[in-house]
Amino acid sequence: MTTALQLTGHRDQLFNQVIRQQLDSWISKYPPGQSQSAVIPALHILQDSHDGWLSEGLMRALADYLEIPAISVFEVATFYTMFELKPVGKHKISVCTNISCLLCGSEEIANHLQKRLGIGFGQTTADGKFTLKEVECLGACVGAPMLLLDRQYHEHLTPDKVDALLGEVK
C-alpha cells in the first residue's frame, strides 16, 4: 500500500484516516498517558504503508501524533533492526546465518542468494525488487537453514528451494 501520507499540520489531519484508526487502536491498548508504548507497533504500521522504510518526516509526524519528542521516535527506530531508515526493495529477504543455521549450511544459502541476485548483504537489486539482509537468529532453529521473505518464514532451505522461491515472487 503506497499512499500519500500527510505529515505536517494538526494532529487530526496527520497521515490518513485508515492509518489514524490503526494508530488509535494501538494507543488504546495502553493505560492513559502511555501512548509512547505504541511507538513500535506504530513504526511497523508506518513502515508497511510507506514502501518499507521510515523517512525522517514520517518519524517526526509520528512523534507529533503520539505527543512525544521526536528524539524518542528516532531512538527506537535506530535501535531495532526491523526498521529501515533508507529506501529498500519491494521485497525483503532476511537470511539467518547464526549458529544452528550455520551448522546446517546457511553459508551455501547466503552465497547462492548473493550470486542469484547479484548483490551483497544490505544491498538492493537494480530493479528495486529485492533487498537482501543478513540477520541474527529468527527463532526457527529446528528448520535451519531458514530465511524470512517479507512476512513468511521459509525453512529447511536448499539452493533449489531458494530458486523456486525467488521464481514465485512477483
Added chain:
Amino acid sequence: MQLDQVCFRTMHLDQPWSMESYRSVGGYQMLEKILREKTRQETIIEIIKNSALRGRGGAGFPTGLKWSFMPRRMPGDKYIVCNSDEGEPGTCKDRDIIRFNPHQVIEGMIIAGYTIGAQRGYNYIRGEFFEPIERFEQALIEAREAGYLGKNILNSGFNFELFCHPGAGAYICGEETALLESLEGKKGQPRYKPPFPAGYGLYGRPTTVNNTETLASVPVILQHGADWFHELGTPNNGGQKIFCMSGHVNKPGNYEVPLGMPFAELLELAGGVRNGNKLKAVIPGGSSTPVVPADVMMQTAMSYDGIGKAGSMLGAGSVIVMDETTCMVKALERIAYFYYEESCGQCTPCREGTGWLYRVIKRIEDGQGRQEDLDRLIDVANNINGNTICALGDAAAAPVISFIKHFRDEFQYHIDHKCCLVSEPELKLNYG
C-alpha cells in the same frame, strides 16, 4: 513414555490452535473453576511452588516463588507480562507454543494475573514472528468473545485485559527489564536490579515477567495437580520441557519430554547424529550456555540440576548438536559475532569487550592468530563477566571461556598452522 503432555498437549489434534481443540483437552476449565470458587491466591501459589515449575526462559527461577514476591493486595495497577521475545540462538519453542496452542498461554496469563493481583497483561512477541502474532491476536478475539477477558469475567468480579505487543528485532529485549523498557516504547536497554520488576516494573508498577512456556504450563499443573507435574520430571525439576534439537541431528525438531531424560535418549528421539557421524560437542541450553564435550554430554541428564553438574546450564532447552566435522573456532566466531552485534551498548565492558572477542576469534579463524590470543580472549571474557548491568555480558563470555577450555588444542592448531584441524565435510566425502 508419553511426550507432549504440557505445552504441546493439543498438538495431535486437527487445528490444534483453535478454541475447540483447546477446550477438548480441558482448556479454560481451570480458569472457570478458580473464578467460580474464588480460589485463594495463596493456594495457587502453593500449588505452583509444589509443582517445582522453574522459569523456562533461561534462568530457571522457581515460578511460584517469583509470584509470591508480588505485592498482590497493594492497590493500583499491576501487570503480568509474557516474554515471547524468543531470540537466543538455538531457541524456537515459544514460536511453536504460540502457533499451535495460543489459548493455553492466554489461560496461563489470566490465571497468573488473578494470582498476582494484576488486571492487565501484555504478551511481548518478537516482531519477526508474523504468523505467531496473527495466531495470538486471533486467539485473543476468541477468548474475549467467550467472556474470558474484559470486565467482570464470568460474573466473578475479576477484571482482566490482555494484549499482544510486537517487538522489532533486538535480542536484548528478551532480558526482562529491557523488555519492559521496550514495552514502554523505548530502546531496549536493561535497568539496574534492584529494584526488581515485582516492586518497580512496567510504568513503575509491580510486574511479573514470565516466559511463554512457563505461563503455558500453569493451566496443566492446576488441572492435574502439583504432584502429577512434579513426577513428570525429577525432584526440584518438575514437569516436561520442550527441547529444541537443532544442528547436526537427523530429525531436528521441538521435543517435549520429561525433565531428567538422559541426553542419549533425547538424541535418539531426534534421529541421532546426522549421517551416522560421531558427536563432538553440544551446547545444551542456547548459545550463551557453556559448550559440553560429547563424552560428558552422553552421561548427562536433561534437567536444570543434571546439566548444571555437566558444567553448563539448561537455559531455554535449546540443544545445539555439533558433530565431528564442526570447526570449533568457526562456531565460536559466529556466536561471538552475535553478542557483538546484539550488545545494547549501555555498559562499556560488554559494548567494547564483545567487539574484542569477535575480532580476536575472527583473526584466529582467518589464520592470523597470535600466540598470546587465547590468553587475551580469556582475559577479555573475564573482564566482561559480572561487570555489566544485565546477563548479556556473561552470555558473551561463557561460550568463549568454555570453548577454549574444552577445545584449546583446536584453537592452538589454528594459530600455529594458520588452518583448520577439522577436515571439511566435502573433503571427507571425496575421500570417504
